[in-house]
Amino acid sequence: MNQPTDEKRIHTGELNRRDFLKRVGYASAVALAAGGLGLAFYDWKGPAASEGQKALTGLGDYTPRALASGGAKMAIIRGTDRAAMFAQGVKALGGMESFIQKGDRVLLKVNAAFATPASLGATTHPEVLAAVAGLCFKAGAAQVLVTDNPINNPDSCFEITGLAGAARATGARVIAPRAALFSPVSLPGGKLIQNWPVMAGVFQGVTKVIVVSPVKDHQRAGASMTLKNFYGFLGGRRNVFHQDINGIITELALLLKPTLCVLDGTVSMMTNGPTGGSLSDLKDTGTMVVSTDPVAADAVGVELLGRSLADVPYILMAQAAGAGQADYRLLNPVLLDTRA
Amino acid sequence: MRIVTVRRLSQIFFLAVFLWFCITATLGTAWWQLRGWPINWILNLDPLTALATALATGTLYAPLTWALVATFLTLFVGRFFCGFACPLGTINQFTGWLGRLGQGPAGRVEANRHRRPQAWKYYLLVFLLALTFMGSVQTGIFDPLPLLHRSVNLALFPLADNCLGVLSDEPRFYASVWVIGVVLLGVVGLNLAWPRFFCRFACPLGALFGLLSRFTPWRIGKTADTCGDCLICEQYCEGACRPSGKFIGSECVLCFNCLDRCPVSRVTFAGKASAAGEVWVPDLSRRGFIMAGAGVLLASMWGVGGLAGANRDPSLIRPPGALDEERFLARCIRCGQCMRICPGNIIQPALFEAGVQGLWTPTVNYRIGRSGCQPNCIACGQVCPTAAIRPLSLEEKQGLGEFAAQGPIRLGTAFVDRGRCLPWAMDRPCLVCHELCPVSPKAIFTRTVFETIRDGQAVPARVQGPGVELEAPISTEANLANGDYYLRSTGQPEAALRRIAGLAGTRLTLERPLAGESLPAMGARVDIVVRLARPFVDAAKCIGCGMCEHECPVSGRRAIRVYSENESRSRLGRMLI
Incomplete structure (x- = not known):
């Protein structure tokens, strides 16, 4: 019978008006904060189907501005000494100074796709890299970066191909792909490159881009040369684009306008490309192309492989899209021979 | 210097050496990467690994002779x-010290x-030793040295480095590694309740050292039977x-705390009881x-399961140079060195892919990581401390030189x-698999067909010339003008x-005009x-x-997959004649 009175005492006796008001105050403050947070995060729409991210529209136009008017845009050099061939070729186009100015930050896009030695010809030859990087520095470049998003483990690729060694020897810096370097790109008018991860981060602060590529057989694309080398900027599960290989290479040709293209056909991979794997897949074709036009450079490469433009459809498609000139003879290429 | 100070310095030294060798177990040419650092040294000191593999195989793999050094020292001074x-x-x-503060x-x-x-x-x-008599080495699961290597290699370092990006540019993945992490958390966390819980109750290596300390001439002891009962020695x-x-x-783990703390110096480390x-x-x-002897029975029953033979799982791929399954399980201590070093990140700890007895053994998973197994890489066999994965030369892996007759390792x-x-299946050109096959001439070849699209x-x-005007447009998602359509x-x-x-609307442009004889008759279909x-x-x-398999664009379950058929390591798996 005493129970109710006891309870009453406990409830009222130890809680005076002041404490009670304090409790009311605290409770109200927390309630207000919770309500405020609720309002601050209030989302009346619910989640979207996919997360939108602002996409870039391209990697940039690095075409040389101050090319002497009437000057040659392309040199085809015969020979065996890659460094000499590049030096003579670029000299015929007005010297490295017409492409690289003092303080330039130069990005060299090599083909480092596979962790195989340079002798197997599946990747950009380190001698060409060294020659190009060396002349870049000589022309006053502040920094030379070397990059690719290869197929094998990047560190293995750059080391085993000798590209890392060539970069170290000349003072260039290798940039291996990492997640932070990729951002979504949507090519205006493109059907394939829409909101697709591309290695745009390496272009940060870059003022000139030189693409240095080998000449290789490639069953699906017909050939892998300069334009196919652009594939190495793509991230994600890029292999889905092989369903429309010519379409993707054409779009890649529009994504980036390089300053200069070096296509090294001193030795070409004639069969079993693009991996090769045996010296018997290679042939001495003794030719290098130095060109401002990637499409024209590839058109020469096709001939080195003993093929025609019909075998490599993306070249004419890239020309039609406005990426360059497939009939390279119209560019009046300078013909040189370092063996003479 | 006090003996406990020496002990602490030694402990710090060995912990630092351990961590340093874990760091240097990175493929590369920088001074802090794998270039002659003896990254297996601490694993090699392990007498349990040496004993277990010796019992299971009848041989002592050369680097494990380091274990004799640890054994000899233990015989004379204890643990x-x-x-x-x-x-x-x-x-x-x-x-444990933190937990007792x-x-x-x-x-x-x-x-x-x-x-x-x-x-x-x-x-x-x-x-565990009973299991080894039946050829199954399971010591690595409990042995503290493989346990810690595995935990640091596969759980802690990737966790830390995926934020820092020092050891690798891209995040490393290890399947089901949380189980390994939870075991380590358990081992370390239990110290808060019972100091050195693992060392006292579970460590089989400690037990082996304990047994080896039977005849130690020098040992801890008291100089008088009675003392003041202060129990300070017991406290520490x-x-x-x-x-x-x-x-x-x-x-006794030779911590020397009793000797150091006894207020009357009654504890000694001396040549008497x-x-x-x-x-x-x-x-x-x-x-x-x-x-414990039932281990013999258990391993025998595992054998009845036939997983190493007729009942093997064809999707279980072992790293290049791995011995055949039976001999492999007689050596692997699940230390994770091969998984740590693999530049492709494709060597993964098995959960149950290799059966219960293959827990945390290396299995190759071509879906994860950067690429397939690179033909120019032999890192995994070079770092294996027990030669469960044989140290191959590049010549042997690629089947060159004196290995030309046997061909490359498959x-x-x-x-x-x-x-x-x-x-x-989808009428779509692709050919990524063919492109990336590194063999010359390629192991993947093609046959070309022309199929009418849906x-x-x-x-x-x-x-008219190369132009063909159709009566109605073609309904398709594909880009008919991309060079693949005819x-x-x-x-x-x-x-x-x-x-x-x-292609524009109903107008097709052909690469070359249709010649006379192949002109379709009026109203005929094309x-x-x-x-x-x-x-x-x-x-x-x-x-x-x-x-x-790694590059196949059908990215979920790949449209081309590697199975263990014809693997070099197993005669049973041989497929071709």
Whole structure:
């Protein structure tokens, strides 16, 4: 019978008006904060189907501005000494100074796709890299970066191909792909490159881009040369684009306008490309192309492989899209021979 | 210098060396990367690994002779390794010390009281050694050195480095690694409740060292039977070996805290028995050993399962140079060195892929990581501490030079899943697998077919030069002008193919004009056909490197997959004659 009175005492006796008001105050403050947070995060729409991210529209136009008017845009050099061939070729186009100015930050896009030695010809030859990087520095470049998003483990690729060694020897810096370097790109008018991860981060602060590529057989694309080398900027599960290989290479040709293209056909991979794997897949074709036009450079490469433009459809498609000139003879290429 | 200071310095040294070698177990040419650093040194010091693999294989792999050094020292001074060297012991001692901060003397004495279950680790040791008699080495699961290497290699470093990006540019993945992480958390966390829990109750290596300390000429002991009963020695005893009373030799981890702290210097490390009496080992029951002996039975039953033979899982691919399954399980200690070093990140700890007895052994997973097994890489075999993966030379892996006759090391064979492959099942050109096959000549070859696309029949209204005007537009998602599509008269498989070079509405532009004889008759139909190069695998050339599987654009379950068929390591798996 005493129970109710006891309870009453406990409830009222130890809680005076002041404490009670304090409790009311605290409770109200927390309630207000919770309500405020609720309002601050209030989302009346619910989640979207996919997360939108602002996409870039391209990697940039690095075409040389101050090319002497009437000057040659392309040199085809015969020979065996890659460094000499590049030096003579670029000299015929007005010297490295017409492409690289003092303080330039130069990005060299090599083909480092596979962790195989340079002798197997599946990747950009380190001698060409060294020659190009060396002349870049000589022309006053502040920094030379070397990059690719290869197929094998990047560190293995750059080391085993000798590209890392060539970069170290000349003072260039290798940039291996990492997640932070990729951002979504949507090519205006493109059907394939829409909101697709591309290695745009390496272009940060870059003022000139030189693409240095080998000449290789490639069953699906017909050939892998300069334009196919652009594939190495793509991230994600890029292999889905092989369903429309010519379409993707054409779009890649529009994504980036390089300053200069070096296509090294001193030795070409004639069969079993693009991996090769045996010296018997290679042939001495003794030719290098130095060109401002990637499409024209590839058109020469096709001939080195003993093929025609019909075998490599993306070249004419890239020309039609406005990426360059497939009939390279119209560019009046300078013909040189370092063996003479 | 006080002996405990020496001990602490030694502990810090070994922990630092351990961590440093874990860091240097990175493929590369920088000074801090794998270039002659003896990254297996601590694993090589392990007598349990040496004993278990020697019992299972009848041989002692050369680098494991380092274990004799640890063995000899233990025979003379006792479990110095536990107190002075073991990196996991150091971590346990440190966390145990943290957990005892602020605790009173009574609580400390209680925490370090000798407990009967300290006998468990001996039963576990006997169980594991019984398994090795049947050829199954399971020591690595409990052995603190492989345990810590595995945990740091696969769980802690990737966790830290995925934020820092120092050891690798791209995040490293290890399947089911949370299980490994939870085990480490458990081992370390239990120190908060019972100091050195793992060392006292579970460590089979500690048990082995304990047994080896039977005849130590020098040992801890008391100079007089009675003392003031202050129990300060018990408060700080790491081994729970009862230094104040009847000393239990095999439990002493040589922490020297008793000797250091005894207020009357009654504890010594000397060439005589303790005045308070001593025993070699804790109370061990016959029942415990009988149960432990059941390991023989268990391993035998595993053998009945036939997983190493007829019942092997064809999707279990072992790294290049791995021995055949039976001999492999007689060596692998699951330390994770191969998984750590693999530049492709494709060597993964098995959960149950290799059966229960293959827990955390290396299995190759071509879906994860950067690429397939790179032909120019032999890192995994070079770092394997027990040669479960043989140290191959590049010549042997690639089948060059004196190995030309036996050919390259094959990990398995790739099989095309025609129900998932784009050119086989979806009328889509692809050929990524062929492109990436690193063998020369390629193990993947193609046969080209021209298939009429879905709803691909049309009626030309007008043909003029290379232009063909259709009566109605073709309904398709594909880009018909991308070089892969052709026009051909319906019902004439031998008729000339004309590549489509352009398409605008109903107007097709052909690469070359239709010639006279192949002009379709008025009102006759034409087919839009797609050129498909379909992949085939030449099993005699395939090395099972998995480049194709890794890069296959059918990214969920790949349309080309490597199975263990024809793997070099197993005669049973041989497929071709």
